[in-house]
Amino acid sequence: MTALRDALARIAELGGPVVLVLIAVSVLTLAVVLYKLWQFGRAGVGRHRALSEAVAAWDRGDRAAARAALGRSRSYLAPVVDMALDMARQGGRDAAGRLEAEAEARFARLERGFRFLDSVAQLAPLLGLFGTVLGMIEAFRALQDAGAQVDPSILAGGIWVALLTTAVGLVVAMPTALALSWFEGRMDAERVTASRALNTILAPRGARAQAPEADLAPAHA
DSSP states (O other): HHHHHHHHHHHHHHHOOOHHHHHHHHHHHHHHHHHHHHHHHHHTTOOOOHHHHHOOOOOOOTTHHHHHHHHOOOTTTTTHHHHHHHHHHHOTTOOHHHHHHHHHHHHHTTTHHHHHHHHHHHHHHHHHHHHHHHHHHHHHHHHHHHHHHHHHHHHHHHHHHHHHHHHHHHHHHHHHHHHHHHHHHHHHHHHHHHHHHHHHHHSSSSHTTTGGGGGGGOOOO
16 A cells, blocks of 8 residues: 555656546546446347347248247347337337337447546546646746756756656547447447348338239239
């Protein structure tokens, strides 16, 4: 504990309280990223093989195979697809809005924390710049106090210490922006998968193929 306290005191001496704030934000950001990775893995994000097999079987008219494949799925979208199968079997073709709302509710749970990551990615560089401005003010104040006995090392030392906060801010912001971009890309792909599955279930190709040929023949006088 003493070593940690001494290290924090040294960091505060070099970069000031802004660096301490950025370090605390980086620890919290890392915790959020690790939690989102665990949550994505537990929900089966990107792992929809059984779900895709169920949708494909339903599309070709094999209802039993669709149910069997859906039973093997561990995807968080499986309950939504199961609801879509029930509605489609009952002829509920106007249920697309409700199914999309059910899917969006699950997407919203997976997207919790995205706003925090976005805020960190945007504000960390600004916070680092704020620390740099404070450091530059302190450096020029020390230069003024030196009066006629100006030592260039005073100004140079103050500048590099001031720029340290900007560097720390960028170090926090760049990995956060990359992680957020990856998470958002995965969620975009999840939305495409869900939309395709629900639309296929509500309007399967097998049902279209079973349309009466009389509907296609011209009417006789």
